Amino acid sequence: MLPIVAIIGRPNVGKSALVNRLCGEQDAIVFDQPGVTRDRTYRRAFWQDREFQVVDTGGLVFDDETEFLPLIREQAEAALSESVVAIFVVDGKLGLTAGDEEIASWLRSQPVPVVLAVNKCESETQGLTLAAEFWNLGLGEPFPISAIHGNGTGDLLEKVTEYVPSMDEWEEVEETKVAIVGRPNVGKSSLLNALTGEKRAIVSPISGTTRDAIDMVVERDGKTYRLIDTAGIRRKKNVDYGTEFFSINRAFKAIKRADVVLFVIDVLDGVTEQDLKLAGRIIDEGKAAVIVVNKWDAVEKDTHTIYEYQKIIGDRLYFMEWADRVFTSAMTGKRVDKILDLIDTAAEGHQKRVSTSVINEVIEDAVRWHSPPTSRQGKQGKIYYGTQVTSKPPTIALFVNDPKRFNDSYRRYMEKQFRQQLGFHGTPLKLLWRGKSLREGEKMGSSNRATKV
Template identity: 40%
Template structure:
């Protein structure tokens, strides 16, 4: 997919249908890559998930949805509501039907609702792998939604013709008013069952993510535009990370890849920890992902209000010991269930992003470092003490500093410089990077 003009929102194509008819496979075919979770188990996609697609020079958003079942109860009913929401907000609706099964009662019920839709509806007869199967597709005229389009999402047969139809049906501009600017992007991450979806629903003040008592209900990132602290934010609720991507398999492998991609696409990550559980290896791994991606970091400790004073004190000791390497991270104690402390999250996000985007004036930076080096010079190495000649801030988002020195600076001294830069200039909530370039001679390097 090529980068094209990014101004304004894109028209939306919602892919809907009952469970296990191949919606996610079709979405992957449209995107030309494996983005949506696909597994031979009904109900793998449980939320509505949006991806950006490109066909014949036209960009649009494809929304994958959970299986649509008007008779569903419990978790199934939640999935249905997500699919129905996608239908209400889409510019074009693609109804996927399994041509090898034919129109089921659920398909007919969906078609009855869709016939009342103001948006164009395209019926996809999926799993038409050869000419002999096309007769099955013709039977889907009975849905009353026009000519069924025979497609094999798995093998790609007919997908180009389908995309041409989609482009013909798309409006020039999406429904709704274009947003001014773009909301700041927040990745909501953490290991399974710490309350990420519950927090997202609390923030959104609606059932935006499917919440179930089974750990790992969310398998795809889910975008939500949320107003918090008088400002709009784009939150992405992601799958809980259980193990390393290299050792995960199946659905978990692809969910882990997309969680990693969500962190990369975000500006700030909220890592959710469970106050009633010890800080685990999985928690540490999630935090490492955020730091290595160079994103601003807010640590939100969930279920804080359920603890007694002894556990509060114990948790503080755990944080001090186990999260010492990210003492700079912004931290807020919350309760997703009751809403306590959630309102403070906006201030922490704003402060972390401000630090992430901070640039220190070169003159001020060098004046401070010169004074610092006079008071605490770098230790000698090989009988010769290196001299710091010049410091420049090379980048922001996150802040990156380059130290020009006559010799190698030990890791301990680089950590000392980082600590002192934080004390002087802040940088709460953002990682900072300090690299050293060794330059011999008397000439001052150019910044």
């Protein structure tokens, strides 16, 4: 998947014209790729050595003078959350409008750089004059352009591509980041060796994290896995901290940086209190996970079956039902190969995006099977619509008449429906229940975003 550049602006400012200018007039190339919402059209563009895809977010319509329609804002925020830069298009002929100001102030709260394009500036001298008043938006230099005639688009692209990483840099961002965590002695180092052993492992210290954090990179079938802070796993081998020492803080840091957490448990000990603490953290951070139940070779196969262990672990970790479990032996290498497959599945679920229309089909169906609860006053819960607002972890906002009417059991039911119909395997799935009239509530959770580059 290429880096994404989002086009934002009020209706009729010339967004489509700009997309055509940047991507060529030929038929839209629609990227049918997993991980990208199908509601939006992605088209490929080039500028010098940079390659990217452009997405038109559709016009930002207002329901009154000052507020976006919530659904449109959700959609735009979802588009921004996966973009490396946004081009905010305004109409130079029309001049600065209240709507532009509103969009600008919203854009300033979004975690993405913005380049301001003042469109419909056909003549160069006139263009600079028209563009000048847009400095007031506080988004830096306004670039006068004519999307139709092409004036000024070179300078605009020059600026925009400052934020578009080269393909080399981008590939690094596309790696799956994996943290191996677990209590002392569960076999983390042994698993690390088993995972990296025969494959060519490159040890690469990376900047910006704990000074002595060392990541190891494993490649398989053209995919890259960055095993995070392997120094933290190995270090204890050299220093005698005593058996009780366990740097949970270091584990927490590794979890934070990861996409997928390999949560290692010792089958002989089962799930301990410390394990529950780690599990809780994985969920709080919204990370995908694979539960690795290690030392399977040490289990007496005559007296216990894998199903018994599945059950014991499943009962204790009932709140991580969504995570795959694999029973391994780092010592004999049994099922170690399977771990990377499970990481792939979990990473896929974690970054999955589903279109609004599909989400609403699932809701419609779910409600038909099982109506939302009715309050004592006889008022029934109503779901107006839902939309996926972000990924990593996948987060679906449900707009309802009154969130209080939806009890835990109905919320669990809904989550289960989404999982059954749409997958989201190996990852937490967040549902945000929002009252339609609560504007503040709608703003919640809309800007969490994995930082790109």
